[in-house]
Amino acid sequence: MPIWNPEFESMSRDELSKLQLERLKTLVEHAASMSPFYKEKLAQAGITANSIQSLEDIAKLPFTTKEDLRHSYPWGMLTVPLKDVVRIHASSGTTGKPTIGAYTRADLDLWAEVMARTIYAGGVTEDDIVHNSYGYGLFTGGLGFHIGAEKIGATVVPASAGLTRRQLMLMEDFGATVLCCTPSYSLVIAEEAVAEGINIKDRLSLQVGFFGAEPWTEKMREEIEAALNLKAFDIYGLTEIIGPGVSIECEHHAGLHIFEDHFYPEIIDPSSGEPLGYDVEGELVFTTLTREGMPLIRYRTRDRTVLHTDKCACGRTTVRMEKVLGRTDDMLIVRGVNVFPSQIERMLLEFSELEPHYQIIVDRGKHELDILEIWVEGVDNLFMSVDPQRIQTLERKVEDRLHEALVVHCTVKLMKPQSIERSLGKAKRVIDRRQLDK
Numbered sequence: 442m443p444i445w446n447p448e449f450e451s452m453s454r455d456e457l458s459k460l461q462l463e464r465l466k467t468l469v470e471h472a473a474s475m476s477p478f479y480k481e482k483l484a485q486a487g488i489t490a491n492s493i494q495s496l497e498d499i500a501k502l503p504f505t506t507k508e509d510l511r512h513s514y515p516w517g518m519l520t521v522p523l524k525d526v527v528r529i530h531a532s533s534g535t536t537g538k539p540t541i542g543a544y545t546r547a548d549l550d551l552w553a554e555v556m557a558r559t560i561y562a563g564g565v566t567e568d569d570i571v572h573n574s575y576g577y578g579l580f581t582g583g584l585g586f587h588i589g590a591e592k593i594g595a596t597v598v599p600a601s602a603g604l605t606r607r608q609l610m611l612m613e614d615f616g617a618t619v620l621c622c623t624p625s626y627s628l629v630i631a632e633e634a635v636a637e638g639i640n641i642k643d644r645l646s647l648q649v650g651f652f653g654a655e656p657w658t659e660k661m662r663e664e665i666e667a668a669l670n671l672k673a674f675d676i677y678g679l680t681e682i683i684g685p686g687v688s689i690e691c692e693h694h695a696g697l698h699i700f701e702d703h704f705y706p707e708i709i710d711p712s713s714g715e716p717l718g719y720d721v722e723g724e725l726v727f728t729t730l731t732r733e734g735m736p737l738i739r740y741r742t743r744d745r746t747v748l749h750t751d752k753c754a755c756g757r758t759t760v761r762m763e764k765v766l767g768r769t770d771d772m773l774i775v776r777g778v779n780v781f782p783s784q785i786e787r788m789l790l791e792f793s794e795l796e797p798h799y800q801i802i803v804d805r806g807k808h809e810l811d812i813l814e815i816w817v818e819g820v821d822n823l824f825m826s827v828d829p830q831r832i833q834t835l836e837r838k839v840e841d842r843l844h845e846a847l848v849v850h851c852t853v854k855l856m857k858p859q860s861i862e863r864s865l866g867k868a869k870r871v872i873d874r875r876q877l878d879k
């Protein structure tokens with residue numbers, strides 16, 4: 442498949458490193474002179490732009506954390522006067538103030554460029570009709586896909602999330618070939634089609650879908666591709682860095698290519714902060730090399746992944762990150778054992794009798810012991826069975842499988858189809874009742 446910007450996406454690694462080093466020096470200079478926050482941080486660490494002689498020297502720079510962003514809310518991280526900021530986005534904070542992203546005109550141009558690269562990687566051209574069901578608003582999903590698709594010259598339908606029946610009608614009438622939304626919402630659309638008696642294969646023309654904003658597994662990809670009759674691509678991004686457009690899968694699905702000429706990635710040990718290099722799992726950290734309004738130095742994403750530099754068959758030379766399998770703060774500690782929701786999803790989807798709609802409930806029972814409960818929907822015909830034991834047998838089977846993988850015991854409750862609440866954006870997979878008492 443073609444590459445939108447081969448000059449940068451397929452640059453030799455040597456040339457790319459040179460460009461990154463140059464940009465890193467400029468960034469440190471800019472941040473040290475324009476941002477009171479970085480001026481202080483860099484001075485404390487005794488760093489100036491001259492301290493950066495090679496890319497490895499990036500490890501001398503201090504980290505930036507989500508807490509730093511919260512403390513400097515709303516404008517403390519800006520490196521330009523507010524009058525130069527033309528757009529604000531914000532990530533939904535579950536508690537307290539959101540974290541913001543501020544964009545100058547140049548930042549919006551950069552965003553359109555990396556989003557064009559993203560969408561083009563899925564084979565989208567000016568002949569496509571892009572149905573964009575990401576939410577429009579403070580959330581970056583809607584407007585991010587919007588500007589990228591417009592830059593390519595595709596026809597954008599800014600549907601936003603919600604009113605699923607109407608979305609299906611518009612997709613059919615306009616002949617949408619591309620769908621953009623969260624993976625969980627794509628399944629809501631597929632379900633609505635079944636409920637309405639709409640045969641997706643016959644009536645919709647979808648070819649490609651871009652799904653992100655929440656972690657999802659390979660099994661979920663199979664479910665989505667089968668249900669919507671399209672090729673599903675994983676996308677990655679975060680508001681603090683730019684929104685979607687940080688990395689994208691190519692057609693080989695061999696991890697997500699990071700747009701390294703703009704976003705410099707590192708993997709660190711989340712507890713010690715030590716850089717771990719390539720091919721080792723750890724926390725992903727980004728330095729925005731070219732952001733103007735709100736650049737970030739060594740921003741800790743809290744996402745766990747692995748970076749690879751071996752050649753990809755698509756021709757891009759950029760580093761690939763493995764599919765993010767959860768944020769370090771998504772991790773649940775149940776009875777002292779680390780449990781990731783993505784692990785649970787993977788196990789559940791191994792069972793053909795189960796639907797990809799589930800919720801994980803953690804509570805504290807008698808004697809303060811943690812209780813892990815998984816609610817998951819079963820396929821329709823399970824509940825029509827004449828054998829009353831069938832459901833219990835399956836529940837025990839799933840429990841055994843989960844116990845084997847997680848090492849923690851859990852209770853599995855099989856639910857009727859449609860009984861778990863659907864989400865228009867990011868699905869609420871985990872309900873941790875233990876936090877309510879804190």
Ligand SMILES: [Zn+2]
Nearest residue numbers: 691753755757
């Ligand atoms: Zn590739």
